[in-house]
Amino acid sequence: MPNIVFQHADKRYDERIERYVFRDLNLHIRKGEFTVLVGPSGCGKSTLLRMIAGLEAVSGGDLLFDELCVNELPPVQRGVAMVFQNYALYAHMTVYENIGFGLKIAGIPRAERDALIRDAARQLQLEELLQRKPTQLSGGQRQRVAIGRAIVRKPTAYLFDEPLSNLDANLRGQMRAEIAELHRKHGVTTVYVTHDQVEAMTLADRIVVLSRQGLEQFGTPDELFDTPANVFVAGFMGSHRMNLVPVDEAHAPQLRLLTGSSVAALAAAGVGTIGARPEDIEVVAGTDASVQLVERLGAESLVHLAVGSAAALLTALTTDRSLAFGHARSLRVAPDKLHRFGLDGQRIAS
Ligand SMILES: Nc1ncnc2c1ncn2[C@@H]1O[C@H](COP(=O)(O)OP(=O)(O)OP(=O)(O)O)[C@@H](O)[C@H]1O
Numbered sequence: 001m002p003n004i005v006f007q008h009a010d011k012r013y014d015e016r017i018e019r020y021v022f023r024d025l026n027l028h029i030r031k032g033e034f035t036v037l038v039g040p041s042g043c044g045k046s047t048l049l050r051m052i053a054g055l056e057a058v059s060g061g062d063l064l065f066d067e068l069c070v071n072e073l074p075p076v077q078r079g080v081a082m083v084f085q086n087y088a089l090y091a092h093m094t095v096y097e098n099i100g101f102g103l104k105i106a107g108i109p110r111a112e113r114d115a116l117i118r119d120a121a122r123q124l125q126l127e128e129l130l131q132r133k134p135t136q137l138s139g140g141q142r143q144r145v146a147i148g149r150a151i152v153r154k155p156t157a158y159l160f161d162e163p164l165s166n167l168d169a170n171l172r173g174q175m176r177a178e179i180a181e182l183h184r185k186h187g188v189t190t191v192y193v194t195h196d197q198v199e200a201m202t203l204a205d206r207i208v209v210l211s212r213q214g215l216e217q218f219g220t221p222d223e224l225f226d227t228p229a230n231v232f233v234a235g236f237m238g239s240h241r242m243n244l245v246p247v248d249e250a251h252a253p254q255l256r257l258l259t260g261s262s263v264a265a266l267a268a269a270g271v272g273t274i275g276a277r278p279e280d281i282e283v284v285a286g287t288d289a290s291v292q293l294v295e296r297l298g299a300e301s302l303v304h305l306a307v308g309s310a311a312a313l314l315t316a317l318t319t320d321r322s323l324a325f326g327h328a329r330s331l332r333v334a335p336d337k338l339h340r341f342g343l344d345g346q347r348i349a350s
């Protein structure tokens with residue numbers, strides 16, 4: 001169960017083209033940790049997993065498992081198991097055969113194989129389904145078979161590439177809990193890619209945020225949520241996007257309402273952007289803001305309010321169900337809930 005370490009790692013798919021997916025990437029995934037990768041489409045999440053699995057070579061720098069450089073180590077010798085988004089089950093094989101296929105190829109004797117398959121099936125509640133073919137299974141059951149195939153090999157690390165994205169909300173929640181339980185029980189190093197904020201926040205010990213520019217921040221869910229390192233992470237993490245207000249004259253009324261300061265004062269302090277989460281903005285009596293849109297989310301509503309010009313809206317989360325288009329209100333946010341970013345987009349420590 002190794003630490004997985006990228007040291008000054010580069011990746012490009014075509015030696016003739018200057019475009020790098022990763023340039024000088026440094027990342028230390030700790031042994032036993034559940035690490036979640038998030039980032040916009042095309043930023044290199046799958047590429048990173050495939051490099052760990054050995055399905056893609058690093059173009060420069062090193063990839064280490066503990067102290068061992070694995071740049072040249074073929075996939076079968078790495079001992080990691082990857083679960084893909086599209087399951088990739090063999091249609092002509094039963095669940096039993098699918099789970100055991102890797103073991104058979106590895107030459108594990110029949111009796112030992114049988115014990116491993118039945119043990120995995122029991123953990124994943126697949127015992128009743130062992131003789132079925134993949135077409136006779138639901139999406140969630142297929143997903144469990146794919147996970148079963150990974151766990152029978154007793155890998156040193158698990159790599160998951162958006163494993164739950166094809167499932168409905170209920171099943172996702174259920175499978176999320178099962179994956180968390182699996183990790184809690186065995187503590188195997190896990191790297192997990194998802195586009196789902198809830199999945200990322202609930203499963204991760206630590207989250208890696210990637211952008212097209214590379215690594216943006218690596219920290220615990222709380223660190224990323226409470227103290228995003230820059231404007232990119234601030235705007236990316238969170239189920240409801242953070243309000244990010246540029247410090248310029250066009251946004252003067254919003255900035256005045258949120259911070260109590262003028263554009264000139266903020267600019268003089270080196271602030272380029274002010275951030276406030278919708279959860280941290282309170283809708284109160286007043287006339288500074290007018291309701292433009294109410295999105296009902298169930299217990300709460302996300303309210304879009306115009307402050308000054310109608311072009312620039314702020315969003316606030318509220319349980320007040322009486323709000324409707326055109327209502328006048330004001331907004332309040334505790335000063336310690338404001339996020340300040342410099343002209344370079346980096347967080348200014350408060
Ligand atoms: N085999 C390949 N050959 C050339 N370029 C590739 C190859 N695979 C991926 N890329 C490029 O590398 C970049 C990263 O791709 P990758 O699949 O890792 O992104 P991703 O973060 O997993 O995106 P998504 O969220 O859409 O799955 C993209 O620009 C992509 O077009």
Ligand SMILES: [Mg+2]
Pocket residue numbers: 045046047
């Ligand atoms: Mg991908």
